Amino acid sequence: MQKIIRWFMVVYIPFFLTGCWDQRLLKEQKIIELIGYDVGSKGEVVASTSYPIGLGSSGNLTSSSTTSSKSTILTSRGETAGDSLLQEDLKISEKIDTSKTQVILFGERIAAKGLYQELDNIYRNPKGALGAKVAIVQGRAMDAIRLKQVEADLNGRYYDEFLKSGVATGFYTDYNVQSVCPLLLKHTKDPLLPLIKIHSKGNRAESVGMALFNNEKMTGKLTIPESKMFILLSGAIKQNVSFLVKTNHRYQQNQLNYVIVEILNSRPKTKLNVKNGAVTANLALKLQYRIREYPKNHLTSPLHLEQLNNEIKVGLTNTAKRTISKLQKANCDGFGIEEEIKVHHHRLWEGKYKNVAIKEIPIKVDLQLELLNSGIIN
Template identity: 90%
Template sequence: MKRRLINYKSNEQPSDIGKSALECRVEFIKDAFGNTEDLLMLPILYHEEKGILFYFETISDSEKIQESILVPLSKNPELDFGDIPYTAETKSKIKLEDTINALLQGNTILIVQEEDDLFSFNTKKDLSRSPQDYSELDYVYRNPKGALGAKVAIIEGKAMDAIRLKQEETDLNGRYYDEFLKSGVATGFYTDYNVQSVCPLLLKHTKDPLLPLIKIHSKGHRAESVGMALFNNDKMTGKLTIPESKVFILLSGGIKQKVSFLVRTKHRYQQNQLNYVIVEILNSRPKTKLNVKNGAVTAKLALKLQYRIREYPKNHLSSSLLLKQLNNEINAGLTNTAKKTISKLQEANCDGLGIEEEIKVHHHRLWEGKYKNVAIKEIPIKVDLQLELLNSGIIN
């Protein structure tokens, strides 16, 4: 087939010597979006010339593309472009530099090898039908100049209260929230998601994300940590408390630093502080194991923890008998929190631990036949915590 070199106008990008028009344009669009996974390329045949359809899977309507572009083109490859019966609105021909904004708006771009111009179709999804509107977040994600490293959080209450917060710690609210969320990640309160890492989860519905959940005290001029918001696909379906959030991050292997817990013992003293012990997790080793029996999967979450006792008001930690008893009580307390965490995840149908992904990888046929898009509450999940006390004070 004859290949023609493209002659760009002054406001278009220069072509590479020796490359066809189609190759240059495809390379330009791919370079603009980097390694974005849901930018799809579909090869087509148009007037016996190669063509490419570009669109974003998450913001373009696949039904419109199929019914309005692919089917007519496949049935009538000999027709002139204007004679094809479209139901999607066809925009005027566009230039190469306009394709980036067109794709970000949900349009589908058609590039044909022997055509100087490109064609754009309005195939944007009807967001009014979606329970959650992430169009603004999606725009930041796809914009080459977008702040992909920006933190993402959920506000309990009105988002406008967060925007109008009159805090006194920094000059800009944006900087205040950035430092606030970084501090939460450092202390094990939150997962460390940003725009770049969370958008594929929200928009492509793979592993469910858990995002920082905060509320605003307008009178105190401060933000306060609530825990983490649970998601099922793109819907918020529940929340975890701060202790439960810490346990979740330990189970998921997301904590790389030390994290502390306040654990209640079996003592019942009048002075309430005497009934608690503060422990610091020094090392954690989580492991997920899938047991399959009679075509049914059971997930076992094993978590080995090495810890030290930071504070115990009763003291007397030199007694080995007391330390053994205390270790059992700490184990029971953390195990109870872990079970509550798993129960809330299942109740919210939030697969934040990626159980379905584990089944897909290790038992693919079973996943295809029974566990594809299954509700996480349908999978029994057991938790096994093993604790090792390394020391019991600031000296030993």
């Protein structure tokens, strides 16, 4: 009896098993690793893509596992972002596949126009690259896609590692398609995206700060020190960051007038004060730091250390005020202050602060510094 059952299972059960009905063969796909969007002269969307091809020793296309890879660039124009990618399908032998896209870059002009329209077709697609990093390029994204860098075989991999490094160093916040799209639609907290500059002659990219957004439109910029300060104030920092601070010295040898401090621990706190129906936001930040470089030296005197600590506090406080001023000027609520008002003072938010410009809300900053280490010995 057991032999009959086994025989039945071997012979008949395979007929009820399904096959790979939704397979996608790599040989039939062009895997797009990097996409850049710009605005054309007539207002159309210009898409520049980078995808890998295999190269044999003779430089011909081959499927051998011993081949190396390089990036090939393709540019097309369309009425929308999705249409521009459809136009690329007309120029290549395989079908375009954006499910493995690592990075999406936007030129300044299209970022000022709005990001969501270009991210929409990826965000809606069940196989869309929701994990793709998003960044802004000063000038044209096309120039970034065409960069002849030598640090990685593929341009998509280069920018992926470049942006990961910027996040790890504390230059900017980490956003991808999945995390940035809800903020573009939510209108109660605005994203700040990495801002990079392309040096075509040097064949490399450079981090220059973060791009400020109001809803989905780019409205301003932060420098690298201001970007690091924003991350500290917002509590998003997960690693040590360093600041160059100018002291009150006036030495002829310029390097003696500066000190570099490294922030070891930070404890930010946002508090809303409501008085007579008006909200004031207080950003308090407690910092523990060490001195990484001080060419003037002579840090053994407690009086001198106290004076230097005050100078560092003034310098970092000025950076914080400058950062907040730029956010308010760009109407970028990166701290989510309106969201805080909505949660903790809902009636006041509905009556007065719903969709209010962030520049209408006074923001005060208070930095408290503690020196933990002043040199090699202590």
